Amino acid sequence: MTKPTVHIIGSGISGLRCAENLLQSGIEVKIVEMTDSIGGRMRTTEKNGFLLDHGFHVMQTGYPHSKAEIDFNALGAKRFSPGAKIIKSSAGKTKQYVLSDPFRSPISSISALFTQKWSDLYNIAKLRLSLGLESPDRIFEGSDGTTESFLRQSGFTEPFINEFLRPLFSGIFLESKLDTSERMFKFVFASMAKGDMVLPRGGIQAYPNLIADRIGRERIELSTPATPIDSTTLAIRGKKIKTDQVVVAHPQRETSDSMNSVWTVYFSTPENSIKGNYILLNGNYEVGKNAIAHIAVPSNIQPTYSPSGKSLVAVTIVGDAAIALDLDSDESIEKQARMELRDLFENSDTWQTVEVFHTKNALPQSESQSNASSSVIFNENEIISCGDHTTHGSMEGAIKSADHASREVIRRLGISA
Ligand SMILES: Cc1cc2nc3c(=O)[nH]c(=O)nc-3n(C[C@H](O)[C@H](O)[C@H](O)COP(=O)(O)OP(=O)(O)OC[C@H]3O[C@@H](n4cnc5c(N)ncnc54)[C@H](O)[C@@H]3O)c2cc1C
Incomplete structure (x- = not known):
């Protein structure tokens, strides 16, 4: 049976943490990162x-x-x-x-x-x-x-x-x-x-680097900006890609x-x-x-x-x-x-x-x-998001949000944890 695949947009600490949690639950991940490096703000x-x-x-x-x-x-x-x-x-x-x-x-x-x-x-x-x-x-x-x-x-x-x-x-x-x-x-x-x-x-990037090595760098595509379209579709360089779940792991520009x-x-x-x-x-x-x-x-x-x-x-x-x-x-x-x-x-x-x-x-x-907890309730078909902007501004907030998002992905995909 093929494993479900989740696309995660953003390779900051929240995206990496979410990916690691999903891999540990038997879900395949693909991270797309718009810059030429992983780590986001921890660079x-x-x-x-x-x-x-x-x-x-x-x-x-x-x-x-x-x-x-x-x-x-x-x-x-x-x-x-x-x-x-x-x-x-x-x-x-x-x-x-x-x-x-x-x-x-x-x-x-x-x-x-x-x-x-x-x-x-x-x-x-x-x-x-x-x-x-x-x-x-x-x-x-x-x-x-x-x-x-x-x-x-x-x-x-x-x-x-x-x-x-x-x-x-x-x-x-x-x-x-x-x-x-x-x-x-x-x-x-x-x-x-x-x-x-x-x-x-x-340096501070050593921690995201450690997680990226555990995930496997081949799962991370750098210099690849992506746009979420709906909970199972994203666009990369104008091309629509279907996946089992999209997770947005970055603050919105607005x-x-x-x-x-x-x-x-x-x-x-x-x-x-x-x-x-x-x-x-x-x-x-x-x-x-x-x-x-x-x-x-x-x-x-x-x-x-x-x-x-x-x-x-x-x-x-x-x-x-x-x-x-x-x-x-x-x-x-x-x-x-x-x-x-x-x-x-x-x-x-x-x-x-x-x-x-x-x-x-x-x-x-x-x-x-403001709501600084990770108890955001996701509507059933909405795109799942994580990052410190959904909790509180710290590495800890970013990681907590990623744990919450990955639990939601696991629930939606019907995987037993
Ligand atoms: C100067 C500074 C000092 C800080 N000091 C501390 C501290 O001492 N202790 C502490 O706990 N926290 C600190 N923080 C906060 C901490 O760094 C952040 O809370 C944490 O790194 C946020 O991680 P994140 O994954 O939520 O977001 P980010 O790190 O912002 O990651 C988002 C990623 O998504 C990528 N991305 C965005 N849009 C797209 C797109 N369309 N397509 C693909 N990729 C995209 C970005 O390039 C980025 O790599 C500090 C932050 C800064 C900037």
Whole structure:
């Protein structure tokens, strides 16, 4: 008996995950991808010995799926230090201090008492304890407002929100007002407390590559844009193709207005220009005045990210912060980044720009009251879709949506799981 075949449009992490699930259930798959590479937004390219993720990107080991299923050892993943370093300049002087997770680094978090209010550290600990006990499903069913209003209701002070929480979560949600759903904040915060932010040895694309190898690259057709027509028909280069089921694993173009954007400027610096394994948050972050939310040194975590003797520095500028300063070109973004870096690092004028990435459709907005669960009900004959735009903007959201979509395919094709 011939196996049923499913055509999946898009080879991002959701398309790949969906394909792997279907193959494991005895269903044949064909993935069509419009670009010349797999991975979608989880893409890495090599330039002059540097590994450049298309936008600074980490994997979270504390996300439920990631924790249960990803073999981080196989990816050679290494972690950032839990917590963050805040870097602040004032009156020509630069100050740096570490804010660690009080449960994992009690000693270094004591030093935070010299720079932070007791109440903020107490509120972080309280949130950490209460969210640590909640399941992700409960969080996504819970109360909802914006992240900003939730942080204020939780009693955090203005300086703590603006110097720590805003630059950190702006860099995660890719929007600076913190209008993102409070549920999403709670989910990310709880996951961060349960795990680490890690980078694979081969760049962020190493994970999609691993799945693509397991699926078999012969099942993936690159440089092949496709259009879904109905649940069992798609068009490739003007030709209609009949299949047993179509799965669309990419956001629709018309949703791009509801996607957040981000700029990443990569610099090559002399080795050890910035020491340590923390993410550096801009303690001066103020939309309309400056643009850098955070700075990371991927090569301090994974030396594979830079050639020997050099470091790779990633500077993240969230789309709305760029718009507030009328920055809309690679040149203007690079100039602004250099101007702000000069206040923070003595020798930054000697750093060389490696690349500027502008990711326009980086993350779907997860506004409050939006549906961030994967319990979308598909109408019987509609095209099945997956991707982070159907759940929430993260690798975890994309994978969860793929699991949901593949279960629906299996049900429709009458395959017993
Ligand atoms: C800069 C940046 C930083 C991020 N940081 C993090 C992070 O730290 N942690 C985290 O968990 N998540 C992060 N994310 C989010 C994460 O990358 C995404 O949630 C996830 O990769 C989305 O996967 P997807 O499969 O839903 O969509 P995509 O990755 O967008 O895949 C869709 C694929 O479909 C293809 N395609 C589109 N149209 C067609 C067509 N007509 N025909 C054929 N192919 C088509 C596209 O080329 C693409 O390859 C970040 C994203 C960005 C951009």
